[in-house]
Amino acid sequence: MKLIIKCKDCRNEIDSPYKASTRINIVQKFGEEFEIKCPACNSTNTYEVDDIRAVDYSFGELVQNRIAVFLVIMAVTFVLGFFLIGTGVGIITSIVSALIAIILFKNNNSGKNLTFNKHKVKGRMSNVGA
Numbered sequence: 001m002k003l004i005i006k007c008k009d010c011r012n013e014i015d016s017p018y019k020a021s022t023r024i025n026i027v028q029k030f031g032e033e034f035e036i037k038c039p040a041c042n043s044t045n046t047y048e049v050d051d052i053r054a055v056d057y058s059f060g061e062l063v064q065n066r067i068a069v070f071l072v073i074m075a076v077t078f079v080l081g082f083f084l085i086g087t088g089v090g091i092i093t094s095i096v097s098a099l100i101a102i103i104l105f106k107n108n109n110s111g112k113n114l115t116f117n118k119h120k121v122k123g124r125m126s127n128v129g130a
C-alpha cells in the first residue's frame with residue numbers, strides 16, 4: 001500500500017512519513033496532526049491523518065517493490081516447466097505465473113486501499129470529550 005498526502009499549496013503528491021494499515025493506527029502511534037515539508041515547493045504545512053490517502057501502486061512500482069518475489073516465482077516455475085515438459089513451456093509458465101502474481105498483488109493492494117480510505121479519523125477521535 002502506498003500512502004500519499006497532497007501538498008496544500010502545489011498539489012504535489014508527497015509520500016506519507018507514516019505507514020500503517022489504517023488511519024486509526026497512525027493516530028494511535030503518531031497523533032492526529034503532523035507537519036510535512038513539500039519537496040516540490042518547499043512549503044511546510046500541517047496535515048491531519050485524514051489527509052493521508054491510500055493509492056494504488058503503478059504497474060512499474062509494483063514490479064519494483066516485489067522484484068525479488070517475482071524473480072523467485074519466475075525461476076521456480078521456469079525450472080518446473082523446463083524439467084517437466086521443456087524449455088518453451090518453462091518460459092511460458094514462468095511469464096504467466098509472474099503476470100498472475102502481479103495481478104493478485106494489485107487486487108490485494110486495492111482492497112487494502114479501499115479499507116484505508118473508508119475509515120476516516122475525524123469525528124471519531126477528535127470529538128471525544130468535546
Ligand SMILES: [Zn+2]
Pocket residue numbers: 007008009010011012038039040041042043
Ligand atoms: Zn508543494
